[in-house]
Amino acid sequence: MTNEYGGDPENVVVVGGGIIGLASAYYLEQRGADVTVLEKSSIGAGNTGRANGGIRAQFTSPVSSALSKESIEVWESFDEQFGVDIKYRRPGYLFLARTESTAEQFRENVAKQNEQDIPSRFVTPQEAKELCPGLYHEEFVGGTYCPIDGIADPHLALQGFSDAARESGAEIRTKTKVVDVLQNGSGEVTGVETEAETIPADFVVNAAGAWAKQVGKMVDIDLPVDPKRRKLMVVDPEEPVSEDVPFTVDSDHGFHFRPERKGAAVAGGHFSDADPEEDPDDFSTSTSIDWAAEVIERGAEVASYFGPETRVNQGWAGLYAVTPDHHPILEETIPGFINAVGFSGHGFMQSPATGQIVAEIVTNGSPSLVDVSSLTADRFANGGHLREGTVID
Ligand SMILES: Cc1cc2nc3c(=O)[nH]c(=O)nc-3n(C[C@H](O)[C@H](O)[C@H](O)COP(=O)(O)OP(=O)(O)OC[C@H]3O[C@@H](n4cnc5c(N)ncnc54)[C@H](O)[C@@H]3O)c2cc1C
Incomplete structure (x- = not known):
């Protein structure tokens, strides 16, 4: 050959x-x-x-945006090309700002992304709530949203x-x-x-x-x-999270969640200053009750989906492979x-x-x-x- x-x-x-x-x-x-x-x-x-x-084009560095944008071209037609339904859907990503300085940074990010033909936009708190109906929008000063961002399996x-x-x-x-x-x-x-x-x-x-x-x-x-441990959990929220709610990120507090099937959500965040390098052959793949409680507490400051009645179904930890x-x-x-x-x-x-x-x-x-x-x-x-x-x- x-x-x-x-x-x-x-x-x-x-x-x-x-x-x-x-x-x-x-x-x-x-x-x-x-x-x-x-x-x-x-x-x-x-x-x-x-x-x-998660699959997003909203990055601030041009090379990351370009890698994602070229990848999204493939994700869009993956089912036809590879004959596998990867459950690709595009509710977008919604990044939220609590402070004016974060919002200012967001505006700059959008300008850079638009230069690369990435259709992100700055949204007001009210517009953010239209995208994410459970959002406590009065806690935020604005956000960014990009409709080509999404999720697949x-x-x-x-x-x-x-x-x-x-x-x-x-x-x-x-x-x-x-x-x-x-x-x-x-x-x-x-x-x-x-x-x-x-x-x-x-x-x-x-x-x-x-x-x-x-x-x-x-x-x-x-x-x-460096391998760094990151955790996620699937929860049954207090009210169902509809599948068209964006992958939502509270940028100033680190909490994030996205819709899963049948009203459930996947939520997570890394809140500790400690972030040790892990041994990839010997690390804990489970999550702790304390971490789960903190995720729900932080979630309760973002949207009405989260609160004391939120039920944790499953949690796990994996490793990001992180460069400086x-x-x-x-x-x-x-x-x-x-x-x-x-x-x-x-x-x-x-x-x-x-x-x-x-x-x-x-x-x-x-x-x-x-x-x-x-x-x-x-x-x-x-x-x-x-x-x-x-x-x-
Ligand atoms: C909690 C969590 C959430 C994440 N969420 C997202 C997300 O939403 N979107 C996203 O894009 N990414 C996400 N990531 C990151 C993503 O999972 C990784 O970037 C990606 O899977 C890396 O793929 P990989 O093929 O490089 O590594 P891996 O999937 O880890 O594959 C590496 C393989 O190499 C094998 N290997 C290692 N050493 C040897 C050896 N000596 N000989 C033979 N085989 C070897 C290992 O067994 C392993 O199977 C997330 C990661 C975590 C932990």
Whole structure:
């Protein structure tokens, strides 16, 4: 088999069977590469299976907005393209400001987003209440709303990418842990070692999510990607949350919620100053009663859906893979070694664009879909920190 340019296909090993690894595998196969995905556990066993499913274009950094915008193009037609109904719906995201200074920042965000053709808009408290009928709108001075923002099911999307990657020719091996990445004397990648064998490769993609640092160490790179615990819970609110209520974020207090099915909601927030780096192989995936009580208390300051009668159905914790500026590292860091890591709370939504970019790097040498030249691993040492003002914890 040859690649799309008639040459030998590039041999690619993808480390990690989450949404980033499988989207990359699919788009790599589409561009003629020969792909093996190695997953130490099972598909989706990492943090893709714990995501909230949010998909938004409302970011303040141009590169994040662009990654999301390109991804939304894929999410919009995912069902037809991949034959899987991912329950994609677009109630929008509503960010709320309690202070004038936050509102001022919001106005600047909207201006920047509109420059990128993202149809966000500033809304008054009254307009916010029309979008979110239970809102205590008098607590807020304004908000931003974007109608192309929405929600989908991460499990179903992962299944879509996984099936399509396999059907396109990718080999997906579960229960296969990569223990080393091999390089020649010039530092170029030559393959990987699993616990059982050596697999040759022209390119290795680090799509190991919260384990990214461990895989980086295999080629002596110290990746600043820290696993940080984030929690969510499904609640039966005091009054049903209709499915057209936006994913609503109290930006000044950190609480957020979104509609789930049948009047339920998914709510969360990270309220503590303490935010230790976690061990991705040994952290608590459950939530505490204290945290759940705080979420409901904060929710009760936002909307009439939350209060003492709110019933918690299910809670869980997962890991954000966080870089110091909440932007990913997306580049060929050393010859043949591509990092697609550090997506914080955005890796699910940005996986379609990321997969395409990884495929472009391998088959073209450089990406063209989005200018990701700012997403280097060495930006932190070189003063190239990016800024993002809409991080949702
Ligand atoms: C509570 C919570 C809510 C979130 N909400 C959202 C949201 O609303 N929207 C959004 O876009 N994102 C959200 N995220 C973030 C999102 O889940 C991640 O950014 C995304 O899933 C990352 O995908 P990934 O493929 O990089 O990582 P993962 O899904 O974690 O996959 C990495 C895989 O690599 C495997 N692996 C690791 N090391 C090795 C090795 N040595 N050999 C072989 N395999 C290995 C792991 O087993 C794992 O399966 C949320 C995250 C959390 C925790």
